[in-house]
Amino acid sequence: MSNSPIDQMDVHSSDLEAAQHNVDAAGDGAGAEGINQSPEIAAQPGHRTEIMSMQQALNLALREILGSDPKALVLGEDVGVLGGVFRITDGLQNEFGAERVFDTPLAESGILGMSVGLAMAGLHPIPEVQFDGFSYPAVNQIVCQLARMNYRSRGTLPMPVTLRVPSFGGIRAPELHGESLESLFAHVPGLKVVSPSSPHEAYHLLKYAASRPDPVVFMEPKSRYWQKGEVVFDDGISGSNGGSRSHGGASASTAVSSGATVASANLGSKVVRTGKHLTLIAWGAMVSRCLQVAELAAEDGIDIEVLDLRWLKPIDAEGLAASVGKTRRAVVVHEGPLTAGLGAEVAALATEHCFGSLKAPVERVTGFDVPYPSGDLEDEYIPNIDRILFGIQRVLEYRRG
Amino acid sequence: MTAHSVPHSDGETGAGETGPSGKEPTGKELRALYQLMVAVRHLDTSAVAWQRQGLIPGYAPELGQEAAQVGSGYAVDLSRDFVFPTYREMGVARAMGVDMVGYMSTHKASWHGGLYDPVKSRLAPIQAVVAGSVLHAVGWAHGQKLSGLPAEKQGVAVSYFGDGASSQGDVHEAMNFAAVMKAPVVFFTQNNGWAISVPTERQVAGGSVAARAAGYGIPALQIDGNDVVAVVRAMRTALAHCRAGYGPMVIEAMTYRRGPHSTSDDPGRYRTLDSESADAGTDPILMLRDRLLAEGLADEAFFAAALESAKVEEEQVRAGVGALAARPGSEMFDFVFQESTPALTGQARRWREESEHV
Numbered sequence: 203m204s205n206s207p208i209d210q211m212d213v214h215s216s217d218l219e220a221a222q223h224n225v226d227a228a229g230d231g232a233g234a235e236g237i238n239q240s241p242e243i244a245a246q247p248g249h250r251t252e253i254m255s256m257q258q259a260l261n262l263a264l265r266e267i268l269g270s271d272p273k274a275l276v277l278g279e280d281v282g283v284l285g286g287v288f289r290i291t292d293g294l295q296n297e298f299g300a301e302r303v304f305d306t307p308l309a310e311s312g313i314l315g316m317s318v319g320l321a322m323a324g325l326h327p328i329p330e331v332q333f334d335g336f337s338y339p340a341v342n343q344i345v346c347q348l349a350r351m352n353y354r355s356r357g358t359l360p361m362p363v364t365l366r367v368p369s370f371g372g373i374r375a376p377e378l379h380g381e382s383l384e385s386l387f388a389h390v391p392g393l394k395v396v397s398p399s400s401p402h403e404a405y406h407l408l409k410y411a412a413s414r415p416d417p418v419v420f421m422e423p424k425s426r427y428w429q430k431g432e433v434v435f436d437d438g439i440s441g442s443n444g445g446s447r448s449h450g451g452a453s454a455s456t457a458v459s460s461g462a463t464v465a466s467a468n469l470g471s472k473v474v475r476t477g478k479h480l481t482l483i484a485w486g487a488m489v490s491r492c493l494q495v496a497e498l499a500a501e502d503g504i505d506i507e508v509l510d511l512r513w514l515k516p517i518d519a520e521g522l523a524a525s526v527g528k529t530r531r532a533v534v535v536h537e538g539p540l541t542a543g544l545g546a547e548v549a550a551l552a553t554e555h556c557f558g559s560l561k562a563p564v565e566r567v568t569g570f571d572v573p574y575p576s577g578d579l580e581d582e583y584i585p586n587i588d589r590i591l592f593g594i595q596r597v598l599e600y601r602r603g
Numbered sequence: 604m605t606a607h608s609v610p611h612s613d614g615e616t617g618a619g620e621t622g623p624s625g626k627e628p629t630g631k632e633l634r635a636l637y638q639l640m641v642a643v644r645h646l647d648t649s650a651v652a653w654q655r656q657g658l659i660p661g662y663a664p665e666l667g668q669e670a671a672q673v674g675s676g677y678a679v680d681l682s683r684d685f686v687f688p689t690y691r692e693m694g695v696a697r698a699m700g701v702d703m704v705g706y707m708s709t710h711k712a713s714w715h716g717g718l719y720d721p722v723k724s725r726l727a728p729i730q731a732v733v734a735g736s737v738l739h740a741v742g743w744a745h746g747q748k749l750s751g752l753p754a755e756k757q758g759v760a761v762s763y764f765g766d767g768a769s770s771q772g773d774v775h776e777a778m779n780f781a782a783v784m785k786a787p788v789v790f791f792t793q794n795n796g797w798a799i800s801v802p803t804e805r806q807v808a809g810g811s812v813a814a815r816a817a818g819y820g821i822p823a824l825q826i827d828g829n830d831v832v833a834v835v836r837a838m839r840t841a842l843a844h845c846r847a848g849y850g851p852m853v854i855e856a857m858t859y860r861r862g863p864h865s866t867s868d869d870p871g872r873y874r875t876l877d878s879e880s881a882d883a884g885t886d887p888i889l890m891l892r893d894r895l896l897a898e899g900l901a902d903e904a905f906f907a908a909a910l911e912s913a914k915v916e917e918e919q920v921r922a923g924v925g926a927l928a929a930r931p932g933s934e935m936f937d938f939v940f941q942e943s944t945p946a947l948t949g950q951a952r953r954w955r956e957e958s959e960h961v
Contacts, residue, residue: 275749301749307783312738312776319742319760322685322727325749327742342773346732347739353938354716354728360941392939415941516944 250435257427259401260290263408264328268298271326274412276303278313278330278366287332288368288427310336314343314365318351321361328412330366334421335378337367341386348417349392361392361417364408369397370487370537371584372425374577380424381574382538384485387419388515388547395514397421399474399489401431403512410468421514423487471518473525477507480531480594483522483548485511488535488585495590504594514544522548523555526564530556533565533593535585540568562600567593626839628832630900636677636831637895638909640669640888643694645913646703646920650693650710654866658925659710663691667829667861670887671793673698674834675761675856678842679725683758685743687727687736692763701726703916704923713927714934734771737762737790741777744786744851759787759845767798769812778851782819785850789841790816792853793828795860796882800873813855821851828856829887832894859883932958 254262267274276291276298282305285292295303306313310331317327331337337344344365351361371380387395394416398404404422411418474489475496482492489510496506509525511517526532532552534545549564567585575583628636643665650662665672672694679686679699688695696706696719705719709729716728730736740762747757768774769792781788792812796803804810816823822844826833834856841852861883863870870879895901936943936951943951955961 272751307776307779309776309779311773312741312780315738315773315777316742316745316780319739319744320746320749321742322739323743323746323750325746342732342735343738347735351728352941355721355938356714356716356718356934357938357941358720358722359728394940394944516946519946 251432252435253430253432254401255428255430256398256401256404256422257289259405259433260408260422260427261292261294263405263412264291264294265297267328267409267412268294268302271412273324273326274302275320275325275327276330277306277317277320277327279308279332280305281330286330288424290366290368290422290427291330310338310340311343314340314348317363317365318343318347318361321363322351322359326362326364326412328364328366330368332368333375333379334367334369334381334383337381337383338378344387344393344419345390349390352416353392360415362412362415363417364412364420365417366408366420366422368424368427369421370423370425371574371580372423372487374580375424377574377576380580382536382569383419384421384514384536385538385542385544385547388544392417393515394418395421396512397423397486397514398512399423399426399484399486399510401429402433403472403510405433405435406468407512410464421486425487426490429490469513469518471512471521471525472510473507473521474510475506475508477505478529479505480533480597481507481509481525481529482590482594483509483511483525483532483534483552484536485514486537488537491585491587492535492590495587495594498587499591499594504598506594511548517547517551519551519555522551526552526556527559530559530561531597532556532560533567533590533597535567535590535593537569537584539571540566541571543568562597565593565597626836626843628835630898632677632835633832633891633895633898633900634905636673636835637888637891637901637906638912639673639677639698640694640831640891641906641909642913642916643669643673643697644888645910646697646917647693649917649921650707651862651866653921653924654710658921659707660712661866662710663865664862665691665694665860667859667883667887668793668795669694670831670834670891671828671856671858674831675763675791675838675854678835678838679761680758680842681725683756684761684842685725685727685740685758686761686763687740687743688729688763689733689736689765689768690729690731691765692729695763696724696726699724699726703920704927707920707924708927711924711927713930718927734764734768734773734777737764737768737771737774737777738780740788740790741781741784741786741851744781744788744845745784747787757787757846759789759842761789761791763791763793765798766792766794766796766803766807766812767801768792769807769815770798778816778819778821778853781851782821785848787845787848788851789838789845790821790851790853791838791841792855793858794855795828795858797860797864797874799864799868800870802874811855813853816853821853822849823853823855825855825857827884828858829884829890831887831891857884858887 276294280287281291282295282303313329317329320327348361348363351359370382384395387393396407396411396418398407411420475493484492492508496508499506507525507529534548536543536545545566545568552564567590569583647664647666651664653659654662676695676698701724702719706717708714708718721728727736740760744760798806811825813823813825824837826837837854841854844852936947
């Protein structure tokens with residue numbers, strides 16, 4: 203179970219520019235193993251599907267949001283003519299005009315503070331912070347204003363703001379271009395946090411987040427931007443997205459209205475690989491890595507379930523408990539530092555709900571309590587296949603007493 | 604303290620006369636302004652007494668800033684403009700006709716943002732973060748252009764902040780954003796000389812917030828903030844400038860915080876009574892009173908009636924504030940989201956079971 207090859211799925215661009223400019227080329231070489239499709243959604247007959255990269259899926263989602271919601275706006279640094287440094291907003295200004303897709307001056311607090319005011323004026327801003335670490339200058343506005351305005355105003359000034367944050371590591375980027383901020387944001391009352399793991403999730407979760415009346419921090423795994431996967435387009439409307447669970451208690455099978463079905467398809471966690479020996483819990487770029495780990499473990503006869511948590515706030519405690527309760531073992535994997543990371547919350551929830559059936563303490567395989575290192579060392583920092591396998595091994599070999 | 608203008612960077616502002624009476628307040632308006640300022644002064648000093656009596660846990664007095672607050676709030680068009688206050692804007696709120704019990708509820712510790720309806724009253728929730736809402740004004744103002752409203756229905760955002768707040772980076776970002784986007788924002792600075800214990804000269808490099816506007820290409824007025832006529836005139840000029848599509852404008856109203864920063868503050872630790880009387884300038888209410896007398900617009904009976912009316916109002920507000928019960932604990936949970944989460948709903952249920960025993 204050790205000395206496995208390092209994950210070949212992630213794009214390890216030699217420099218940032220390559221990541222920014224390989225819009226069309228990147229992802230093509232990923233081949234079949236780059237296509238991350240969940241078994242639950244792939245086999246639905248009669249659904250229109252398309253293979254596309256996460257960048258394309260996000261771009262398409264934004265295009266459809268702008269096309270259907272006249273109050274929606276896209277703003278940020280270089281999101282206009284350039285189409286964003288990751289090209290997520292490519293072509294949107296041309297299509298929807300410079301009033302609805304606009305470049306701001308280079309100041310993140312300004313972008314977020316302005317978004318709060320735009321929302322107070324009744325608009326639906328979709329601001330982009332160019333890189334995760336650039337959220338830090340905006341934390342005052344995110345934490346003290348965006349997250350609290352609905353509360354402060356007693357619900358009279360909702361904040362339908364979807365904050366897009368290219369997140370996590372894996373692209374050999376400069377300092378503060380590879381932060382994992384989910385636990386920071388999840389700790390703030392008033393914010394919701396979600397991270398897509400695949401083009402399918404990216405498309406649907408972004409459209410869903412942008413349709414909601416509360417602020418959502420949308421953490422895009424930038425190392426997955428150029429990986430292709432299958433997007434099922436009528437997912438949600440049909441209500442046949444069997445892997446999904448609703449936070450609101452309404453499951454796909456009991457949902458009666460189209461709206462409730464869309465919610466049930468887009469809320470909660472999703473089992474992306476079923477298994478019976480252990481549950482790997484992950485989000486963002488770590489989901490595809492955990493799927494790889496599961497395949498490797500299967501060669502040793504270990505049947506691993508992979509749970510894509512998707513929503514990092516609210517966490518789908520029910521879905522988590524259902525999976526861990528079944529497998530009775532859990533390893534949570536994330537890129538952010540260990541201490542007070544979201545893995546602690548996941549472990550606490552799993553323990554609270556499954557204490558009687560757990561065969562071992564919930565294991566955490568995470569980044570370290572160090573500043574995110576330079577590119578040469580990032581593979582030592584981000585949980586790799588070997589470290590995840592070691593975590594699995596610790597859980598499988600755990601003996602009480 | 605003499606009013607003077609900072610030269611406009613782009614010359615003529617293009618601002619036209621506004622309202623039925625133009626920029627200059629009419630005699631009738633001056634009488635109304637006096638009544639408002641007396642009502643605000645009385646309510647303000649009463650609120651300090653309320654705190655000493657235990658009716659409210661704390662208060663941030665605006666004593667001395669009545670002209671700056673009432674004059675600017677009075678000029679706002681409540682049918683379309685939107686105002687972004689700090690935590691020391693009672694006079695603005697009163698001039699705008701905001702429910703004073705709802706406003707004072709923030710100082711009763713009922714609800715941080717106040718219990719008034721910010722949408723209907725056109726006054727954003729009370730803001731505790733210094734310079735926290737200045738960028739919101741820019742976003743709201745830019746949103747007017749994107750709102751699809753006809754031009755005559757598009758409003759101006761009025762952003763209030765102090766000399767201390769001018770040190771915050773958000774003020775720079777806000778002015779830069781607003782100027783780049785030509786957003787209709789009036790940046791209304793009350794330079795009251797003190798940021799708690801730190802005087803303006805150790806706060807504002809160059810000595811003037813208005814002077815900074817030139818760097819953004821924003822026209823600015825530095826005015827005598829104790830002269831309500833100058834305040835109304837400047838505010839109407841700035842609002843007309845914004846409405847005409849020329850972008851933002853800065854007003855720096857030079858005034859003086861005659862009281863403590865808050866009811867917890869002790870100014871004796873950082874300034875003397877002698878310096879207070881030397882630096883405070885003319886009392887804004889006395890200045891207007893002299894003007895009304897000089898112009899034959901009012902007499903002693905009018906002044907006495909204004910004070911009587913203020914006392915009646917204060918009694919009503921005091922009774923309303925005193926009657927404010929603590930909000931239901933369920934409201935802690937109710938307003939976090941528009942769409943609550945299972946975790947939060949679960950916490951609310953547990954709170955109810957363990958604290959309300961139901």
